[in-house]
Amino acid sequence: MGSTSPEYAEATGFGTRKSGLQIRTKIRNLLNAKQNYPIIIDWEGVPVISSSFADELIGKLFLEMGAMTFSSYVKNRNMESLVRNLLDKAVAQRLTQEID
Numbered sequence: 001m002g003s004t005s006p007e008y009a010e011a012t013g014f015g016t017r018k019s020g021l022q023i024r025t026k027i028r029n030l031l032n033a034k035q036n037y038p039i040i041i042d043w044e045g046v047p048v049i050s051s052s053f054a055d056e057l058i059g060k061l062f063l064e065m066g067a068m069t070f071s072s073y074v075k076n077r078n079m080e081s082l083v084r085n086l087l088d089k090a091v092a093q094r095l096t097q098e099i100d
Contacts, residue, residue: 020056
């Protein structure tokens with residue numbers, strides 16, 4: 001996802017809801033096209049993302065899929081600790097909203 005090589009780059013930025021939505025849509029489409037196959041999100045070269053991007057991509061995807069399905073089929077790799085923390089926070093906030 002964050003690779004510097006143009007043939008692997010999926011997003012031009014990691015700071016907007018729009019780019020998060022685009023990638024979430026692509027992930028959903030890939031999961032639907034190849035059911036029972038996991039998808040690996042490679043965060044290599046991505047030092048930081050916005051909270052809104054994290055929420056739009058991972059927070060909403062986690063909520064849509066459910067915890068067990070998400071953790072079975074979506075694998076995150078090569079995450080900086082800041083990115084991991086923002087993704088964890090997005091999921092936690094979505095779960096809190098769902099409970100309320």
